[in-house]
Amino acid sequence: MKLNQQIHHAEAIARLVGIQDRNLLVFKQYLGINVSLMGSEIITDAKKEMIPLLEAIFAVLIELAEHQVQLTERDVMYIIKLGEKNELENVFDLYRNRKKILVNDHGRSIYPKTFNQRTYVDAISNYDLVLGVGPAGTGKTYLAVAQAVADLKNNKVKKLILTRPVVEAGENLGFLPGDLKEKVDPYLVPLYDALYEMLGMQTTMSLLEKGVIEIAPLAYMRGRTLENAFVILDEAQNTTKVQMKMFLTRLGFASKMVITGDPSQTDLPKGSSASGLNQVLKILSGMDDIQIIQFDKIDVVRHPLVQRILERYETNEN
Template identity: 60%
Template structure:
């Protein structure tokens, strides 16, 4: 139950699977588009574990890199800088815990919300840890995060590989981590889809439309690459085997 006794439960088949998978695995990657309830479900799972005294604390974190912004270029003190990035985590918690209890937990560091960079050098044990928006973590950042886990820690990593906001050509660590770790015992991957969208009914259609645009763009790039490779092969085939003799050579 959340605030004011409101029951909180999984609303879709994949959200239910996410809950089940988290019960039997220590690390779970929850992937899917916006609006599928990845973050909300993850926070609900962690809060339930805390209420049932399965863990002593919750740590919620996000990369503080979105839409090309960097903390170093934002005005204000640290809290003012990071709060906008962490707001979705606050919102989920606010829906599940009475305000006075949430404030107590945060003041006593039972629940901690911090940017991903602040995890470096720590060991997080007897805790439920959630890394949200993990598609915006670099490979080194994700490795750093995953190696923070103590013996009694559990972890949910959420992300959407179609919404990578890393600058330039920087690679997302999430894709690499899923590919390398999904077959490791104790690690699971759950994929949510547009069928799991629980926001406004039009959000599902909007996501589908943009997925179509992205698919067409990928196909266009693949065709262009194939044409370029074909042109190179044709150039090699038509290149003469002989070279004209240099002056003074017989």
């Protein structure tokens, strides 16, 4: 079946279909339908009742491609999900007015990819304390690290501090080889990975040696006042109530804090006190000078299969 939309310019077609037609494969992976281009026409084997949705989606995709937006699989996935929710109205504005955070070590521009991500980045720029909560894969930590690196490069802060609570998820630290640092570092690998992508390994290691960047377990924050620093607490659902209060009271002058976590995925031992993240979301709710950004499954920008897995887990839990 042919859709009403057509796309004529070769450059726009290339931007629309992606490398080796990968953008079109998203429709097969997520919706279970085949979509292809035959000349300037869009062909699909979708059932008749799905055609209005596809035409709405391709109207947006074609407009973006013809305005020189290079679409990726993630973009197509997000636009499909917006189409399912009938929320395509402002997508063109989102993509045409993207706020670049920084250019990473590989020369790739990093910018928010969803409406909630844009709200999150704007909140980080304008507030001293921001909480980003929601499922894995929504870019909470990645965007926070990107903004932190941008602020460091622009001399808005003098130091980056990235921290996580060290919570054993089915394994015991005591049986891992090495000294305390070697036991703890595996828990902090995602933070190292994000910095390596933003700054490169050599620059990251140099800044770590100079103390400009610090990556440490949450316990190391006790007794400190963090001034002129950008501080990120990752995996905050694994903090206890006492730890969260301790962390929040470390905020010093000219500093910024971002707290990220997924309240549904705590690794705290059974029988321990409730998650400090869950408590702080209730305590700080409604404060004018703090922003709490709630991410949703629609913001998951990983492989389409991740979206379907999350939906299955949610159905099972309900």
